[in-house]
Amino acid sequence: MSEAQGSGARGSGARGFPAFAARRGGRARGQSFWAAQWAEAVEDVWPEEGPLKKGRSFARTGRIGPITVSPGRVAAEVYGGEETYTTQLTLTVLDDDEWDLLWERTADRPAETEALLAGDLPEDLLEAVEDARVRMLPGYGDLDADCDCDALDHPCPHATALAYQLSWLLDTDPWLLLLIRGRDAEEAVEELKSALLLRALAGDDEEDDEPYDEEAGDGTTPDDGHQRAAYARPAAALPALPPLPEPPAAPEEPLTGIEA
Structure with a gap:
């Protein structure tokens, strides 16, 4: 288990997704709420426009292979000309105490709780995340990239392209955000039920x-x-006392003799 995964990752298994086909033009960022939040957070952590622009272009080329998402890690093989590179993003996994606190804060919010139990990831869950002071989206010192290419930029275009493609996955499955942090959807719902x-x-x-x-x-x-x-x-009131009984009559004097 890597340092990025940490002790909070339970039995959550990795999930694999097929490679995206090449796209001509269009948005490089996902369009759903959670996808947009992810892309915005990545761009805040890596604010240099040069690598981001190269990554957006590379994401649309169809040269990133199947993507694997697991606790603390997003990885893919990238085809750069005649070479193949292994590219991965790493994030910190929440520990058990942080998950417990998040579900306690979520339980304070009936609407969000109902949505989660119904299988949806509500937008207002971010407020519970903030109340619990944990991270769901990438932050400074939390997101890192690694690629065995020789690019001078860090992160390299392959890593930023992978980050943008993850936002495409979030368009259809926002629960991947929780998986990266250490819980799959089933585990998350069961822990919320336990908190309730x-x-x-x-x-x-x-x-x-x-x-x-x-x-x-x-x-x-x-x-x-x-x-x-x-x-x-x-x-x-107590009843009146009964009258006292009459005193007994005095006994007659006994006979002392018989007259003649």
């Missing part, structure tokens, strides 16, 4: 431990309510 379950269980525990509010009637059982109602009734 833990939150529900914690909420039940808080209700059980909540002190009784006499005005609101919270935290009690029906039996508790009957007992309180009974104690709240005014005390009834």
Whole structure:
């Protein structure tokens, strides 16, 4: 496992995609929301226009082979004239704590949670990403490129071309952004469900431990309510005491003898 992949990558397997055919003109950047966000982030990390322009041109030539996307890595064989080069982009994989925090922040957002559970990657997920202070899109010190060509530019046109082609893949499968960071779609949804379950269980525990509010009637059982109602009734007056019994009659004097 490479340093870029890190300890956060679980059993997420690599995914392969066929090579793109040559394109004449047209946009080199993907057109969907996530594709545009990816391309913009790449251009912010690599702001020199020369390598970017060469990369956009090369991306349309059809000389990049099948693309492999895996945690922390995007790779392809590139055909440069008579030579074949191995080109790859590397990104930092989120660790387990960062994923947990991201799902906690996502669970705060019902609309985004519902969309993710339905299989969509909502645009507003970026707000949850920012709240969790993790990276989903490339950033400074986070994205790097490697190619065994002899180009003087860094990144070379092959690497920037691969970055633009990844934006084309994001047009049809934005979940690849999560795969690069260490989770495939199935793992991501299961972890979000676990975060929601833990939150529900914690909420039940808080209700059980909540002190009784006499005005609101919270935290009690029906039996508790009957007992309180009974104690709240005014005390009834005690019945009068029965009369004391009459004292017993004095016994007659016993006979001491018999008269003659």
